[in-house]
Amino acid sequence: MSIATKVLKSHNASVELKVTLKREPKLDLSSQSNPRIFLLLQDSQGSGWINHSHNQSEHIENELYFIFILEYHFEELQKIKLVVANGDISLNLESQGSASNEQGLIGEFVTDIGSILGKSKGILKGGLVLTERPEEDRGQIILSGRELPPKNGKTFNLKVQGHNLQLPPLVVKPDVFYKLSRRIKGNSDIHSNMRVFHESERRYSRNPDWSAIKLSEGDLQNGEFNDEVCLTCWQHKRDGIHKSIGECVLKIDKLLSSNKVSLIPKGELLLQCAFENTFLDYIAGGLEIRLSIAIDFTSSNRHYIYGIDLHNISCDETNYGRAIRFVGNILENYSTDGRIPVYGFGGKFYGSEEVSHSFPLNQNYQPNVLGISGVLETYQKALENMTWNQP
Numbered sequence: 213m214s215i216a217t218k219v220l221k222s223h224n225a226s227v228e229l230k231v232t233l234k235r236e237p238k239l240d241l242s243s244q245s246n247p248r249i250f251l252l253l254q255d256s257q258g259s260g261w262i263n264h265s266h267n268q269s270e271h272i273e274n275e276l277y278f279i280f281i282l283e284y285h286f287e288e289l290q291k292i293k294l295v296v297a298n299g300d301i302s303l304n305l306e307s308q309g310s311a312s313n314e315q316g317l318i319g320e321f322v323t324d325i326g327s328i329l330g331k332s333k334g335i336l337k338g339g340l341v342l343t344e345r346p347e348e349d350r351g352q353i354i355l356s357g358r359e360l361p362p363k364n365g366k367t368f369n370l371k372v373q374g375h376n377l378q379l380p381p382l383v384v385k386p387d388v389f390y391k392l393s394r395r396i397k398g399n400s401d402i403h404s405n406m407r408v409f410h411e412s413e414r415r416y417s418r419n420p421d422w423s424a425i426k427l428s429e430g431d432l433q434n435g436e437f438n439d440e441v442c443l444t445c446w447q448h449k450r451d452g453i454h455k456s457i458g459e460c461v462l463k464i465d466k467l468l469s470s471n472k473v474s475l476i477p478k479g480e481l482l483l484q485c486a487f488e489n490t491f492l493d494y495i496a497g498g499l500e501i502r503l504s505i506a507i508d509f510t511s512s513n514r515h516y517i518y519g520i521d522l523h524n525i526s527c528d529e530t531n532y533g534r535a536i537r538f539v540g541n542i543l544e545n546y547s548t549d550g551r552i553p554v555y556g557f558g559g560k561f562y563g564s565e566e567v568s569h570s571f572p573l574n575q576n577y578q579p580n581v582l583g584i585s586g587v588l589e590t591y592q593k594a595l596e597n598m599t600w601n602q603p
Contacts, residue, residue, distance in 0.1 A: 225492065226360040227329065229280040231294065236318050236340070236351035246299050247318065249278045254291035261293060281360070282325060286491060289542050290325040294353060296340055317342065319350035326545035328357040329492060359492040365429025368468070371484040372412070372443070374420040378478035380447055380455040387448040388457065389414045390422065390481075394432050394441050409441075414448055424484075433464050441467055445475060500548040505540070505587055507532060507573070509559030511600040523595060530595075533588055540584035551580040554587050561598045 231249055252261035267280045284290070296318040319340025328336045334357045340350035372390060379386060392410040409431065412422045433439045441464060445457035458475030473481050489497075513522040513532075522531040529537075544550065557569040572579030573594045581590050 224286070225284045225362075225490065227282050227284045227325065227357050227492075228360050229282055229325075229328065230356045231278045231280070232275050232354050233296065233340075234352040234354065235349070236296065237349075247276075248297050248299065250295040250297070251280050252293040252295065253282070254293070256288075258291075264292075284325055284329070284359070284492075286326075287542065289538075292323060292325060294321045294323075294355075296320070296351075296353065319353075321353045323355070324545070325357065326542060328355050329359075329495060330545040330547075334358055334496060358496070359490060362428070364431070365433070366487050367426060367428050368485055368487040369424045369426055370467075371424040372422050373482040373484075374415075374418070374422075374445065375480040375482055376478075377418045377420070377445060377457055377475070379418070379457065383447055383455065386416055386418050386420070387414055388417075388420050389446055389448060391444045391446065392441060393444070394439070426488075429464075432467070439464050443473070443475075443481060445479070445481070495546065501546045502549075502552075503540070503543050503547045504553045504555075505536065506555045506557060506570075507536075507591060507594075509556050509594075509598060509600065511558075533591060536587055536591065537584060540587060544584050550583055552583065552587055553579040554581055554590055555579060556594055556598070559598045559601050561594060563597070567601045 229251075231251075233247055233249075236247055249267070251264045251267070253264045254261055264280065264282065267278050269276060269278050271277070282290075282292075297316045298318060299316050319342050321338050321340055323336060323338065328334060336355045336357075338353055338355075340353055342348055342350050374388065374390075377386070377388060379388075389412045391408050391412075393408050410425055410427075412425075415422060432441055440461055442459055442461045444459040447455040447457055449455060458479055460473045460475055460481065462470070462473060467483070468485050470483050470485075473483060475481060495501075509523070524530055540552075544552065554573050556571045556573050558567070559571075560567055561571045561573075562575060573590045574581055581587055
C-alpha cells in the first residue's frame with residue numbers, strides 16, 4: 213500500500229478553525245462594536261444548513277479570534293457559511309442560513325473546510341459580502357485551520373535494537389528480550405510504580421534487532437511529557453526467574469527524541485522513533501499536490517442495447533461530468549496551483565482520423581486548464597468535436 217493510500221484512506225479528524233476580522237464596518241456609531249460570528253455547516257444533502265456556532269474566543273497579540281472545532285472528512289465537500297453580525301441576530305436555516313435581522317448583519321463568507329486546510333499554512337483570506345449590497349466593502353475575514361491531535365495522542369512506531377549487551381555471569385548463549393514499562397499515576401517510587409506495557413519477542417544475539425511496535429503518546433504518558441518510562445533488558449530463563457541485563461529510565465520526550473540510550477551496567481539500546489503522519493500533516497508540511505484527469509471516450513461507454521450512455525450530451529449533465537464535478541470539487545482544494553491537465557483517450561478528436569490515447573482536450577500540448585469548471589468546459593467542448601472508437 214502506498215503512502216498516499218495510507219494517509220488518504222478514510223481520513224477523518226478534528227480540526228480547529230480560528231477566525232478573525234479586519235476592517236469590519238461599525239454599524240452603530242454611538243456604541244462599541246461587538247462582532248459575533250455564526251458558523252453554519254451545510255447538511256449532507258446540500259439543501260440546508262446546520263448551526264455550529266458553539267465557539268470560544270481568545271485574544272492573541274491584541275487580535276480577537278473566534279475558535280470553532282469541526283469534524284473533517286476528506287472525502288466530503290464540507291461547505292461552511294460564516295455570518296458576521298454586531299450582536300445577536302436570528303438565522304433562518306431553511307432559507308440558506310440567511311439572517312433575519314439585516315440591521316445587525318455585517319456580512320457573510322462561504323467556503324469549505326478543504327479550501328482552508330489545502331491553502332499554504334492553512335490560511336484563507338476573503339471579503340465579507342452583504343447579499344443586498346454586494347458592491348460594498350464589508351471588511352476582511354481570515355480563517356486558519358489545523359488538525360487537532362487524537363485524544364490518545366499521535367501514533368508512532370518504536371524500534372529497539374541492542375548493541376553489545378553484557379550477559380549475566382555464567383550465561384553463554386544469548387536469549388534476550390526487553391520490557392517497556394510506564395509510571396502508574398500517583399505512585400512516586402521509581403521501581404514499584406512501573407506497569408509492564410510491552411514485552412518483546414526473544415532474540416538470540418548480543419546485538420538483538422527487535423520488531424517495531426506501534427504506540428500512541430497516550431499509551432505512555434499520564435498527560436505529561438515529563439512522565440517516565442523504563443526499558444529493561446532480560447536474559448530469558450526457563451524457570452521464569454529471568455536475569456536482568458540492565459535498564460534505563462527516561463522521560464517520554466527523551467524517548468521520542470533519542471537514538472541511543474545506555475543500559476546499566478553495560479550495553480546500549482538503539483532507538484528509532486517515527487511518528488505516523490496524516491494527510492493533513494503532509495499538507496501542512498508543504499507537500500505539493502497536482503490533480504490530473506484522463507477521460508475515457510471509447511465506445512464501451514455508450515452501450516445502446518442496455519441503454520447505457522455515460523457521455524449522453526442530451527442530458528443536463530453526463531455521468532462523466534457528474535463524477536468529475538463531485539470528485540474534482542473535493543480534490544482541487546489540495547491542488548498546489550489550481551491548474552489541472554486533462555486528457556482524453558480512446559476516441560478521434562477534432563477531425564483527426566487517428567485514434568488518440570493521450571489527447572490534450574484543450575488541443576494544446578500544455579494541457580492545463582484552470583479548476584474543475586475549466587475541466588468541465590473543456591470536456592463538453594471535446595464531446596461536440598470527437599467520434600467514438602472501439603472497443
